Amino acid sequence: MKHLNITITGKVQGVYYRATCKAVADQLGVKGFVMNQPNGSVYLEAEGETFALEALLAFCHEGPDRAEVEKVSSVEGTLRAFQNFEVVKKKK
Numbered sequence: 001m002k003h004l005n006i007t008i009t010g011k012v013q014g015v016y017y018r019a020t021c022k023a024v025a026d027q028l029g030v031k032g033f034v035m036n037q038p039n040g041s042v043y044l045e046a047e048g049e050t051f052a053l054e055a056l057l058a059f060c061h062e063g064p065d066r067a068e069v070e071k072v073s074s075v076e077g078t079l080r081a082f083q084n085f086e087v088v089k090k091k092k
Contacts, residue, residue, distance in 0.1 A: 001047060001048065001049065001079060002047065002048070002049075002050055002053055002076060002079075003032075003045065003046070003047045003076060003077040003078060003079045003080065004045070004046050004047075004053055004057070004074045004075070004076060004077065005043075005044075005045050005074065005075050005076075005077045006043070006044045006045070006046065006057065006060055006072065006073070006074040007037075007041055007042070007043050007072070007073050007074075008041060008042045008043075008044075008060050008063070008069055008071070008072050009040070009041045009069075009070050009071045009072075010063075010067065010068045010069045010070030010071065011066075011067060011068035012040070012041065012042045012063060012067050012068075012069060013036050013040055013042065015063070015064055015065075015066035015067045016064050016066070017034075017042050017063055017064055017067050018034045018035070018036065018042065018087045019087065020059075020063070020064040021034045021042070021044060021056075021059065021060070021087075022034060022085055022086070022087050024055075024056060024059045025046065025056055025085040026085055028048065028052040028055050028056055029048060029049075029052055030046045030047065030048035030052050030053065030056050030085055031046070031047045031048060031082035031083065031084055031085050032044060032045040032046040032047050032080075032082045032085050033045055033082070033085065033086050033087070033088050034085075034086075034087055034088065035087070035088035035089075035090070036090060044060075045077065045080070045082075046085075047079060047080065047081075047082050057072065057074060060072045060074075
């Protein structure tokens, strides 16, 4: 099991990036969360087997059809034992 903190920049908000990311993570059995950031990027934390995280990272570089990914950065983090993968909505 590994934990990754991933930041995606580009045109990644308003293009169903979070929803598509959740669908991919659920298919791969990856746990964690994804959320929009105030600066226009998308941030996610993901935990799972190495092959599943590599597949999720590959998706992050592509994104959904309407996304225009400029950069994906990821760093390993501390395992947090997430129970599922969820989309975190911005608090108003």
